[in-house]
Amino acid sequence: KLVEASKRLAAFQAVKEHLDPSYTRVGIGSGSTVVYVVDAIAALGPGVTAGMSFYPTGAQSEELIEAAGLRLQYISKLPAGTQLDVAFDGADEVDDDLNLIKGGGACLWQEKIVAASAKKFVCVADFRKLSPRLGTSWKKGIPIEVLPMAAPRVLDELKRMGSHNPRVRPGLPGKAGAIVTDNGMWIIDAPFTPLHLPKDSAESGIRAGNEDNGVWTVDALADRLIKIPGVAEIGLFYGSNGLQVASGAQKPVAAYF
Numbered sequence: 624k625l626v627e628a629s630k631r632l633a634a635f636q637a638v639k640e641h642l643d644p645s646y647t648r649v650g651i652g653s654g655s656t657v658v659y660v661v662d663a664i665a666a667l668g669p670g671v672t673a674g675m676s677f678y679p680t681g682a683q684s685e686e687l688i689e690a691a692g693l694r695l696q697y698i699s700k701l702p703a704g705t706q707l708d709v710a711f712d713g714a715d716e717v718d719d720d721l722n723l724i725k726g727g728g729a730c731l732w733q734e735k736i737v738a739a740s741a742k743k744f745v746c747v748a749d750f751r752k753l754s755p756r757l758g759t760s761w762k763k764g765i766p767i768e769v770l771p772m773a774a775p776r777v778l779d780e781l782k783r784m785g786s787h788n789p790r791v792r793p794g795l796p797g798k799a800g801a802i803v804t805d806n807g808m809w810i811i812d813a814p815f816t817p818l819h820l821p822k823d824s825a826e827s828g829i830r831a832g833n834e835d836n837g838v839w840t841v842d843a844l845a846d847r848l849i850k851i852p853g854v855a856e857i858g859l860f861y862g863s864n865g866l867q868v869a870s871g872a873q874k875p876v877a878a879y880f
């Protein structure tokens with residue numbers, strides 16, 4: 624109950640503060656918190672939303688937009704050189720520097736593309752998601768979208784990098800085999816020891832861009848994961864300290880709890 628109330632409060636607060644009526648292009652993420660974001664936007668009424676187009680990050684997001692009677696548009700139709708005014712999305716974990724683990728809903732690839740296409744990215748999350756360092760509360764691992772035929776090779780490399788028991792995300796009951804994303808890919812969840820921020824090096828001794836015996840700084844891990852052959856995208860987002868773990872992405876404006 625408390626969690627749902629917190630998600631709703633965060634969503635309505637985020638829309639109130641970050642959806643300007645003058646906006647015309649709005650990105651909509653995936654997951655359960657973003658459901659409340661769409662509720663908050665729909666509650667503004669057609670007087671505000673009629674002039675806006677909403678850009679989904681996958682099948683669930685598309686359904687949310689349509690069910691709310693909002694105008695659906697696609698990133699593939701975004702005119703060259705233009706950006707979304709704002710994108711709202713959830714997260715699985717948020718650290719002190721607004722770095723995010725995303726992908727718990729297996730929608731991370733399109734989520735990152737939409738987020739990176741926005742002038743402003745607003746992460747909406749309840750109190751459970753905030754933790755000092757990524758990997759502290761979200762123990763399932765960093766979600767990584769991979770080409771199925773490369774999955775065994777990616778798992779090998781992740782183990783070499785110190786991931787503890789990385790595995791292909793199994794399908795839900797009623798679906799034999801692995802989860803298949805909206806893009807026809809698989810998700811590997813790769814647990815790592817909680818990540819350090821580059822600024823932690825004084826106490827942890829692990830300087831920015833490095834790892835020490837399987838303990839990584841966020842930037843170093845993001846740079847390495849994205850280069851593994853077969854990896855399409857990784858569920859590590861952003862950094863307010865100039866750490867762009869999502870290349871070219873806008874830094875998050877705020878995370879609401």
Ligand code: DER
Nearest residue numbers: 654655656713725726727728
């Ligand atoms: O897949 C994602 O990154 C989603 O944003 C997600 O994990 C957040 O989900 P929740 O809002 O249902 O917690």
